[in-house]
Amino acid sequence: xxxxxxxxxxxxxxxxxxxxxxxxxxxxxxxxxxxxxxxxxxxxxxxxxxxxxxxxxxxxxxxxxxxxxxxxxxxxxxxxxxxxxxxxxxxxxxxxxxxxxxxxxxxxxxxxxxxxxxxxxxxxxxxxxxxxxxxxxxxxxxxxxxxxxxxxxxxxxxxxxx
Amino acid sequence: xxxxxxxxxxxxxxxxxxxxxxxxxxxxxxxxxxxxxxxxxxxxxxxxxxxxxxxxxxxxxxxxxxxxxxxxxxxxxxxxxxxxxxxxxxxxxxxxxxxx
Numbered sequence: 001x002x003x004x005x006x007x008x009x010x011x012x013x014x015x016x017x018x019x020x021x022x023x024x025x026x027x028x029x030x031x032x033x034x035x036x037x038x039x040x041x042x043x044x045x046x047x048x049x050x051x052x053x054x055x056x057x058x059x060x061x062x063x064x065x066x067x068x069x070x071x072x073x074x075x076x077x078x079x080x081x082x083x084x085x086x087x088x089x090x091x092x093x094x095x096x097x098x099x100x101x102x103x104x105x106x107x108x109x110x111x112x113x114x115x116x117x118x119x120x121x122x123x124x125x126x127x128x129x130x131x132x133x134x135x136x137x138x139x140x141x142x143x144x145x146x147x148x149x150x151x152x153x154x155x156x157x158x159x160x161x162x
Numbered sequence: 163x164x165x166x167x168x169x170x171x172x173x174x175x176x177x178x179x180x181x182x183x184x185x186x187x188x189x190x191x192x193x194x195x196x197x198x199x200x201x202x203x204x205x206x207x208x209x210x211x212x213x214x215x216x217x218x219x220x221x222x223x224x225x226x227x228x229x230x231x232x233x234x235x236x237x238x239x240x241x242x243x244x245x246x247x248x249x250x251x252x253x254x255x256x257x258x259x260x261x262x
Binding site for chain 2 (some may be wrong): 012016019020023024026027032035036039042043046049050052053054055057058061062065066069070071073074077078080081083084086087088091092094095096098099100102103104106107110111113114115116119120121122126127130131135138141142145146148149152153155156
């Protein structure tokens, strides 16, 4: 481990608290632009946690593709819309109960998953070889779906010219 | 193991907040943002489970999921923009065209 334990746990705690706080802002703020930007910060914090877990390459992928492209695209699209914020009245107690139950169930279920005979974390070369040889179809799917984002962006941009 | 439990805890809180937002908001964009919070939570859970069970398979699956979620944002935002042009609002209660 390159970081000392104190720095490691400090970074983990900071990223966790940041993720939860920005998620709270994304849900509670009345301005959709701030909500979209907060989502970007949540994505960045989650990418940081993923990197701390040991999946650095995946964290960079998440940061570039998801936060850098998708959330930014959403933020700039939200800027074009003049929407009035609104919530469904009277449903919040039910929603609160539902969300608490969901959170507790997820924590209890996933934390009881036994650890298997886990292999060592894969390196970049190993991931690249797996992507091009064994997992070529998911690679094709990733490429096509990212091309879809570009096409959707063009469609939105061309629609505004009418 | 503490880091695994901590990550699962963060994911559970993010998922709960996302579910709360998705249920209470009327705007499609706000619903999408809440659903994306839930996506981030599930991605974190996926990475934690990959760490515990099969790192390489989890790696590839997580990459695919991120790419698909990004394209999903593109598709949904385009639909929202078209909906806004047609209705002048992103309120789901006003979008009744597909109602049978």
